[in-house]
Amino acid sequence: MDNITIKGNKNGIIAYINSGTFDEVKKELQNKIENAKDFFSGCDMYIVDKSMNIKDEDYIKLKNEFKNIFNINILGYNSDKIIEGNEKIFTGIYEGRTKFYRSTIRSGQNVNYNGNIVIIGDVNSGAEVTASGNIIVLGVLRGIAHAGLNGNKRAIVAAYKLLPSQLRIADLIARSPDSYDEKPKIPEIARIKDGAIIIEPYLPNKHIW
Amino acid sequence: MGISIVVTSGKGGVGKTTTTANISTGLAMLGKKVVAIDADTGLRNLDLHLGLENRIVYNLVDVVEGVCRLKQALIKDKRYENLYLLPTAQTRDKTAVKPEQMEKLVNELKEEFDYIVIDCPAGIEHGFENAVAGADMAVVVTTPEVSAVRDADRIIGKLEAKGLDNHQLIINRIKYEMTKKGEMLNIDDMTDILAIKLLGIVPEDEKIVISTNRGEPVITDEGAKAGQAYKNIVRRITGEEVPFIDFEDENTGFFSALKKFFFKK
Ligand SMILES: Nc1ncnc2c1ncn2[C@@H]1O[C@H](COP(=O)(O)OP(=O)(O)OP(=O)(O)O)[C@@H](O)[C@H]1O
Numbered sequence: 001m002d003n004i005t006i007k008g009n010k011n012g013i014i015a016y017i018n019s020g021t022f023d024e025v026k027k028e029l030q031n032k033i034e035n036a037k038d039f040f041s042g043c044d045m046y047i048v049d050k051s052m053n054i055k056d057e058d059y060i061k062l063k064n065e066f067k068n069i070f071n072i073n074i075l076g077y078n079s080d081k082i083i084e085g086n087e088k089i090f091t092g093i094y095e096g097r098t099k100f101y102r103s104t105i106r107s108g109q110n111v112n113y114n115g116n117i118v119i120i121g122d123v124n125s126g127a128e129v130t131a132s133g134n135i136i137v138l139g140v141l142r143g144i145a146h147a148g149l150n151g152n153k154r155a156i157v158a159a160y161k162l163l164p165s166q167l168r169i170a171d172l173i174a175r176s177p178d179s180y181d182e183k184p185k186i187p188e189i190a191r192i193k194d195g196a197i198i199i200e201p202y203l204p205n206k207h208i209w
Numbered sequence: 210m211g212i213s214i215v216v217t218s219g220k221g222g223v224g225k226t227t228t229t230a231n232i233s234t235g236l237a238m239l240g241k242k243v244v245a246i247d248a249d250t251g252l253r254n255l256d257l258h259l260g261l262e263n264r265i266v267y268n269l270v271d272v273v274e275g276v277c278r279l280k281q282a283l284i285k286d287k288r289y290e291n292l293y294l295l296p297t298a299q300t301r302d303k304t305a306v307k308p309e310q311m312e313k314l315v316n317e318l319k320e321e322f323d324y325i326v327i328d329c330p331a332g333i334e335h336g337f338e339n340a341v342a343g344a345d346m347a348v349v350v351t352t353p354e355v356s357a358v359r360d361a362d363r364i365i366g367k368l369e370a371k372g373l374d375n376h377q378l379i380i381n382r383i384k385y386e387m388t389k390k391g392e393m394l395n396i397d398d399m400t401d402i403l404a405i406k407l408l409g410i411v412p413e414d415e416k417i418v419i420s421t422n423r424g425e426p427v428i429t430d431e432g433a434k435a436g437q438a439y440k441n442i443v444r445r446i447t448g449e450e451v452p453f454i455d456f457e458d459e460n461t462g463f464f465s466a467l468k469k470f471f472f473k474k
């Protein structure tokens with residue numbers, strides 16, 4: 001139940017949507033408001049959704065329902081004023097919001113979170129994982145991973161076996177070699193160093209290359 | 210109550226219909242009461258594999274549209290009297306049937322049969338949704354090619370999203386020579402990527418082509434290697450523990466890959 005983060009500022013209440021389908025998001029938002037109905041009643045609310053999962057018609061429905069049920073005025077969806085002012089680059093890569101997945105992410109599946117992602121399973125070729133923070137895979141990473149999605153250049157991608165078809169960190173892209181001749185025998189980390197993505201053993205001093 | 214098994218793959222032409230025909234026949238050979246359903250509406254083939262094409266009067270679409278009763282559309286096999294085929298329409302498309310209708314039909318058949326084996330069309334669209342609707346178990350077929358393995362992975366993801374977690378893998382068309390030389394994905398590679406239980410390995414066998422053309426599933430051919438592989442698969446489906454056989458002793462590369470897999474568990 002961490003699809004949503006609610007914050008307040010001078011403009012009103014901002015609901016940041018980190019992940020989830022519209023139905024999940026709506027249910028969670030309702031639960032959160034239900035717990036403090038009086039506090040929310042009459043307030044202005046903005047919705048910020050970087051993954052743009054909510055369709056226009058769903059947004060309008062949500063807006064009407066929240067006005068009727070909770071007396072909340074939803075004033076904007078991804079409105080520029082709010083995003084520019086508040087949604088900074090995600091900084092919680094040393095300590096922060098993290099989502100855990102306990103399954104293999106298969107071809108055609110897409111995993112996205114506004115925070116760090118830990119996958120206990122493999123990420124297969126044809127699958128995509130994007131996070132505004134770090135991506136850690138306790139298995140084989142064969143698909144595409146994009147860490148630091150909204151610009152954090154210190155974000156890392158680490159995997160038990162790092163064999164991605166493509167790696168992105170912040171705005172940098174690295175493609176895999178056309179064939180992996182030597183498969184890694186130890187966990188590896190990808191990070192940005194001197195303006196390029198480099199891959200190194202998880203503990204650089206432990207292994208002599 | 211019977212068990213319904215869907216045979217699926219994602220990629221086309223990897224051997225779903227061949228597998229369906231052989232598994233159905235094999236289960237019938239063990240004395241089980243079996244019905245094979247062709248869910249590939251518009252591109253039906255299962256009737257040919259079983260040699261029953263000239264007996265079709267009614268089909269699956271007729272049943273869901275109420276043109277005939279379910280019993281009337283079932284065709285009794287030539288060789289095994291406890292094996293039936295429910296063919297589909299060749300002149301209609303996949304949208305002629307809805308997943309709910311398919312589920313209802315399969316549940317009805319489960320009352321009467323021990324096994325219902327469903328031949329799924331290629332792809333992930335409506336036809337796939339229909340074929341998996343009433344299934345208790347899925348058999349995912351792949352060949353040792355990167356594209357087939359990726360499509361199988363996609364299908365497994367779709368099955369898991371539906372809560373169909375009982376899925377097992379058949380690797381079809383293994384060529385020993387190429388596997389030995391490392392020119393083909395080996396079994397370890399595939400089970401490593403797909404991470405599901407291995408149900409069986411079927412070698413490339415030209416006898417399959419001959420038997421398909423004759424309408425006699427290869428499992429009825431005592432001398433065929435592929436037939437032996439299907440026999441083992443069928444026994445595993447009925448819950449028996451059958452070791453993975455070495456098809457060719459002289460082929461150390463392939464055999465050792467198998468052995469390694471077998472002892473891993
Ligand atoms: N193990 C094998 N050895 C040799 N040929 C094979 C083998 N398995 C399948 N084939 C051949 O491959 C072709 C395709 O098989 P089949 O029709 O069973 O695939 P399918 O997955 O049902 O195809 P579609 O997606 O079109 O329904 C057939 O001509 C069949 O004879």
Ligand SMILES: [Mg+2]
Pocket residue numbers: 225226227249254328329330
């Ligand atoms: Mg077929």
